[in-house]
Amino acid sequence: MFVYSLEEIKKVIQLDGNLMQQIEKAFxxxxxxxxxMPPIMRIDIPDQRGEVDIKxxxxxxxxxxxxxxxxxxxxxxxxxxxxxxxxxxxxDATNGQxxxxxxxxxxxxxxxxAAAGAVAAKWxxxxxxxxxxxxxxxxQARLQLEALTHVRxxxxxYVWGRNDQKSEAYKHDVERMLQIPVTVADSVxxxxxxxxxxxxxxxxxxxxxxxxxxxxxxxxTAMGSDAEHKQELDESVLLQADILICDxxxxxxxxxxxxxxxxxxxxDRAIELGSVVSGQYAGRVDDHQITVCDLTGTGVxxxxxxRHVYQLLNSRIxxxxxx
Amino acid sequence: MFVYSLEEIKKVIQLDGNLMQQIEKAFxxxxxxxxxMPPIMRIDIPDQRGEVDIKxxxxxxxxxxxxxxxxxxxxxxxxxxxxxxxxxxxxDATNGQxxxxxxxxxxxxxxxxAAAGAVAAKWxxxxxxxxxxxxxxxxQARLQLEALTHVRxxxxxYVWGRNDQKSEAYKHDVERMLQIPVTVADSVxxxxxxxxxxxxxxxxxxxxxxxxxxxxxxxxTAMGSDAEHKQELDESVLLQADILICDxxxxxxxxxxxxxxxxxxxxDRAIELGSVVSGQYAGRVDDHQITVCDLTGTGVxxxxxxRHVYQLLNSRIxxxxxx
Numbered sequence: 001m002f003v004y005s006l007e008e009i010k011k012v013i014q015l016d017g018n019l020m021q022q023i024e025k026a027f028x029x030x031x032x033x034x035x036x037m038p039p040i041m042r043i044d045i046p047d048q049r050g051e052v053d054i055k056x057x058x059x060x061x062x063x064x065x066x067x068x069x070x071x072x073x074x075x076x077x078x079x080x081x082x083x084x085x086x087x088x089x090x091x092d093a094t095n096g097q098x099x100x101x102x103x104x105x106x107x108x109x110x111x112x113x114a115a116a117g118a119v120a121a122k123w124x125x126x127x128x129x130x131x132x133x134x135x136x137x138x139x140q141a142r143l144q145l146e147a148l149t150h151v152r153x154x155x156x157x158y159v160w161g162r163n164d165q166k167s168e169a170y171k172h173d174v175e176r177m178l179q180i181p182v183t184v185a186d187s188v189x190x191x192x193x194x195x196x197x198x199x200x201x202x203x204x205x206x207x208x209x210x211x212x213x214x215x216x217x218x219x220x221t222a223m224g225s226d227a228e229h230k231q232e233l234d235e236s237v238l239l240q241a242d243i244l245i246c247d248x249x250x251x252x253x254x255x256x257x258x259x260x261x262x263x264x265x266x267x268d269r270a271i272e273l274g275s276v277v278s279g280q281y282a283g284r285v286d287d288h289q290i291t292v293c294d295l296t297g298t299g300v301x302x303x304x305x306x307r308h309v310y311q312l313l314n315s316r317i318x319x320x321x322x323x
Numbered sequence: 324m325f326v327y328s329l330e331e332i333k334k335v336i337q338l339d340g341n342l343m344q345q346i347e348k349a350f351x352x353x354x355x356x357x358x359x360m361p362p363i364m365r366i367d368i369p370d371q372r373g374e375v376d377i378k379x380x381x382x383x384x385x386x387x388x389x390x391x392x393x394x395x396x397x398x399x400x401x402x403x404x405x406x407x408x409x410x411x412x413x414x415d416a417t418n419g420q421x422x423x424x425x426x427x428x429x430x431x432x433x434x435x436x437a438a439a440g441a442v443a444a445k446w447x448x449x450x451x452x453x454x455x456x457x458x459x460x461x462x463q464a465r466l467q468l469e470a471l472t473h474v475r476x477x478x479x480x481y482v483w484g485r486n487d488q489k490s491e492a493y494k495h496d497v498e499r500m501l502q503i504p505v506t507v508a509d510s511v512x513x514x515x516x517x518x519x520x521x522x523x524x525x526x527x528x529x530x531x532x533x534x535x536x537x538x539x540x541x542x543x544t545a546m547g548s549d550a551e552h553k554q555e556l557d558e559s560v561l562l563q564a565d566i567l568i569c570d571x572x573x574x575x576x577x578x579x580x581x582x583x584x585x586x587x588x589x590x591d592r593a594i595e596l597g598s599v600v601s602g603q604y605a606g607r608v609d610d611h612q613i614t615v616c617d618l619t620g621t622g623v624x625x626x627x628x629x630r631h632v633y634q635l636l637n638s639r640i641x642x643x644x645x646x
Contacts, residue, residue: 001410001426003326041361043381043388050419054377054390058366065366067377069390069412071419085420087324089392089410096373096394097408101424103324 002100009104012312015111023115026304031274034060037299049074057299064093066306070109090306112301114143117221120293122151123276123283125197125219130155133195137161137170140201157182158191189213200224200232211236216288223295225256233257242289244270248298257294326424335635338434346438349627354597357383360622372397380622387416389629393432411629423633435624437466440544443616445474446599446606448520448542453478456518460484460493463524480505481514512536523547523555534559539611546618548579556580565612567593571621579619
């Protein structure tokens, strides 16, 4: 069993087309193949405003799969610690032995989540999308945008956050790292009305985006809600959507944006991202459609990125050894 | 995050009274305290006759808890590999960070399972039990007996296994290691009729022990069944039991010996081991009772042994450092 540190992992993995392809393939497998993806196991530590989620998925026929522990402890920042963390175990599916511990502190989760956003945008957003709107100013607000630039030519970013200082820091970071001008907006409405693609990245428990603000052709990726108490999109957004997509429908109904939508017809017509990748259902077909994709995070993404990084780590070892 | 190898773990942990106390305390907590113990997560790899189980339990107020991956791959022996394996992750409950990876290859599971058998025998078997009967000849057949010798003065062992060679190897090992004479019996019936305490340790899918063989005063611990398709005790054994105990009732009803018992009255009167440890219910009260304890394996045992071994590893480090 190998143990890889965050430093070693960061040396080999990037938020690039190669990773996005792996994540896209994972969604395709989730739709087309025999996949075992048990319900998320969860331990809550209310005293510490903490939770640990355990996810796993095995795609039948593959020779390994991941088990991921990810934690969110919202008292951590006051102790000088990051609120999220965790690790992945890559299991050998041929003999049940652990192949590797990826002590990634949640970094791979960050990357596979951002990559899923890019896959959603690739299949759902207008090809000529130029303006990205970002709700939230944290790690995913940065990574989702970075991922998006791989699939769409983003020329301007509008951002909104609750905290002005963090919004300014976001503007500073993005302008420096991605060389894209950022405007800090004074309302979510302004961001939504201005943008071609909107990505919501908050742990909000009340709706932030409303249907009446949507213009034709907009695509929204909502990646914040992954628990029973979270919600970023008002039901009116889902009602407005011409195409409504989610990563895994049963999860979205339980933990994602579909949860608070009571309209059966809307729930019924939600389709899975993998079914769009496979060609079974069409994604966007014209520039007037409003598309919404809800991402709750799936075990197949964890298995895909764990297998990908393990392969990269091993080819690196081989190349360092001169083979 | 520390990573400990099996070798390091074996240096500090023993199947001793200290461990048994921790496991007993775990059952007590399971009964008395607020415990989060989500249903077991399971991935099946039918091609390889393999399965990976993921267990966890958090006892509210404790500062850490374990997440355990354990595998059983029954094609492994033909490849020269052990059929069981796995590892444990000890999580810090104050901040969600992994404290340690215990790369124990399933050793801690073996020990905590054996320790539970000793706890069951302590509370249920006659104090004057002298003859132990063991069904099965594998690792648990050895460890359960070893654990039993800590709580009862065993003077003779009767063993039965399907494979004569393995039964002889068992006799040889036990006589050498525990200095207790072993008789290889030619039937399960002979073992059950002769013994004060019977421990069943097989992955059998059909009943091995029948009620008509039980004499007054016998105690049976059935630790083999931990899945929907396994069963070691015929329903007649449960009907005969004056006291019927299980580690966790809902698990026993789903995965253990209670599963195949259709008699509602029997199911209703099954109590949990922790309730006996707590004094809420009596264990054995006289030498004529027949007692049966079904062990399916619980996440609180994993958390207890992971915390215990972590403490031992750290006090060892301290003592090596001269503190």
